[in-house]
Amino acid sequence: MTEAPGAVVLLSGGLDSTTALAVARSRGYRSRALTFDYGQRHRHELAAAARVARALGATDHKVIAFDLRAFGGSALTAEIDVPRDRPAEEMARGIPITYVPARNTVFLSFALAWAETLGAADIFAGMNALDYSGYPDCRPEYLEAFEHMANLATKAGVEGACRFRIHTPLLRMTKAEIIRTGLELGVDYGLTHSCYDPAPDGRACGRCDACGLRLKGFREAGVKDPARYAGDATP
């Protein structure tokens, strides 16, 4: 019996990355989850990531800490107000102020470092090109360029020991499709955290872009979101 292939899965603890981990598992990968503690405002993500990694049977979970706030420049890491109550059409327009310069490149680079160390060729991530159409580093052409670079960057890629692949199974799904996919794979979305601006007890605000997209997705999937929302924002 051959061992299952290994994969590194970027796991923020949100709905998308949790679904990506469930997909990797369903495809037979022994998944290692990788989370970043980068000075984000929504630190409840980190606790959610640990819960999800455990619940979805990740064989390892590492949290890499660094401080992106040192560079400034984004609502997720600096003291800029997170936008609220925006309709989905407005969110989809332009590049959001929640864009963090080169964030996915930094994240995927660490995933590549771990994958090469493990001898794993496969990296899974929950990027989505529909809901986050404004993020340059969620587009297919970016992901292809990263994959190409990764195979030139590494000993394993250059020596032909493996060909690195960036898997983004959610890339062209709507939020409702992502939710249905996860539910079919047994994901408990009550464990996940999406909100950019949660209450101190971790309940979601229900009004930031992330909550807005999530709630719209659950509505369109015809399912109740099991996450806890603060006060009058309950769906």
Next chain:
Amino acid sequence: MTEAPGAVVLLSGGLDSTTALAVARSRGYRSRALTFDYGQRHRHELAAAARVARALGATDHKVIAFDLRAFGGSALTAEIDVPRDRPAEEMARGIPITYVPARNTVFLSFALAWAETLGAADIFAGMNALDYSGYPDCRPEYLEAFEHMANLATKAGVEGACRFRIHTPLLRMTKAEIIRTGLELGVDYGLTHSCYDPAPDGRACGRCDACGLRLKGFREAGVKDPARYAGDATP
């Protein structure tokens, strides 16, 4: 009078990155130096980077800390013996055990994040394809792939606000040429640190690959290395 263009310079505190910073300055860039504290064994590098940034007039110097040891797998970050007394020809063969998986990709990704935040298009790094021919992430084809990816990854690249360039002015120089270039630009190499395995007081061992390449470079340049070496290894 227009302001000088900004650049981010990867600065380890070693001979090559110090020369790259001197070159960026000589080309008229306002240089920001970026150093990583990634669990490397040779932490005297960090003190050297701070000295060099000051001496070469960097307008800012940031140190980003993270722990690559979490992934294991290299003599520079784990408890593997650093090779000693190897001839240059042997160093040049194959991929050295001092290779750190995806290290330059992680470093350049952070540089990209900072550059985009600053609105700077230019990143300087001291990669060299001759002495480190075994490192996949020091090769021109890798650097081109990274640059291509960087321009797809970023808001600034996608919107055409700037075209990111990875400058590696030392890429095809011998160590002696690098040293002569730096000396012409007024670099004090006594401030730099190259050794993989220094004595507790910071003096270089004179016997690891990095010391070997450095000493050979000074010999070929016909100049005495101003760095301090431990005991009988004095050049």
